[in-house]
Amino acid sequence: MTDYQPVLLPGTPDLHKIDVYEQHGGYQQARKAMGMTPEEIIEIVKGSGLRGRGGAAFPTGLKWSFMPKDGEKPSYLCVNGDESEPGSFKDRQIFEFNPHLMIEGILITGRALRIKAAYIYIRGEYEAWVQMVEKAVADAYAKGYVGEKMKETFGVDFSCEIYVHRGAGAYICGEESSLMNSIEGIRPYPRVKPPFPAQVGLWGCPTTINNVETIANVPVILDKGPDWFKSIGAEKHPGPILYGISGHVNKPGVYDLPTGMLLTELINDVAGGVPNGKKIKMVIPGGSSMPPLRGDELEGVRMDAESLKEVGSAIGTAGIMVMDEDTDLTRILTRITHFYKVESCGQCTPCREGTGWMLKVLNRMLEGNGTPSDLDLLHDVANNIEGNTVCALGDAAAWPVKFTIERFRKELEAELER
């Protein structure tokens, strides 16, 4: 990691301006991609080992290969910048500091997937960032990199449009099928899969949904080559990744580093350690939906999909939330459950009702009226949500409760005594 230079957020002054981006080699990878066949691009991305950065860490090249190669219907790309998972604040940095890298990534991906248009979905609260991205897209259009003019600029028989679609405050829209319904302008309840978006997506057409950071990695792969990318970080989950470190650390922030770093190194060195030298009680490694880890079991844990799976958690959005020894876990769990209760879209009964019941029990515990059997009750309700809903956000609501009880039962019981 010592000789790693940040590539997604290199810190170049004014890189968000198109002229500066061009001076640093910007849009050359899009030019290169236009001279390739879609299959060649997909093979390169497959070979790089890039996995989605939005939560599921699904192999990107493989996802792309599900798209039909021909057919009468147009194809679409959705770029997921809903970024609503508590503890996640990385895509915002790309919007602000390197939006053209994302746009160039869209052009390359667009070529690979033969799309008609791409929609960049940005959460509604990021209004200022929506404006930044809209400006960047408009500049790219003006330079002839996007739209009809692409044909002339790149000398290729391909063109695609890029639009920004602004959300309006709903966590569920980060779920890919909900996101598509949101763009379609109907109530964004997640869809039942199959059919998968590559067959039946936006307006019934083939669609791929990729996270902002995933797309931003695409020009980097074309520039430096799939072998370089594969050599960065964890073998099975390689490449640069944006770690968002928050909570009880001295230097919270977003850090562009290789995957697979030691969690302890990220917390103690990169983020400057825990204030006042306190011990760590709990770490959530990938945004609030991911199973929490015990502070006394962090030694040797690495931040990549495989390593975290081994210790019973997941990489999620790589949003690391650190809690020191004085943290009230009942309160944290109540707040997290409050979030899922408020944000449950209401489509599936287990999630809609279950989150409400869990919150009720947790509030009772917080008020000092809980009993140890409440922990069993909570665990039972969580188990009845998990796996019983249309989308994965039911699991997202269940996991924090389930795994905090399994891993911190002693601490929670002690808090019941207060």
Place this chain on the structure above:
Amino acid sequence: MFSEEEIQKVEELKSHYPSNLSAVMGTLHMMQDKYGMISDEAITYVAKLLDVPEEKVLGVVTFYEMYHQHKTGKFKLQVCTNVSCMLRGSDMVLQTIKDKIGIGIGEMTDDTVFSVHEAECLGSCGTAPMMSVNKDYHENLTPEKINELIDALKAKA
């Protein structure tokens, strides 16, 4: 309810999508920005303007957090109380606001200048605690910063 210029903007928005329904969210954002809320009249207006069923527009309005069917304060103080902000002092933020203007979550000042809302994670975990005031983010908050901010807003009210 919209000027010629605003109607042009809606036309531009419509051109981004194969279906007018997709333009409902953007048009509602314009309505919310202009009037500070989405009235029943606005829902009817948007439905007619886009030639989509009124109930579809209502369905979108009621789903999302950012479309309000009731007036809020001129300055909407949205305080994130989710985990990362809680760990870094969202209680302090709420208390400072309460001490300064006398209201808490879900309340509005009598002069309707301020309303306070509990926000879910707004993506400022690295700069917590934070609140947004209308569309602007205010981060790394301290009691001093909050007091200064509210004074500045009062002067603008």
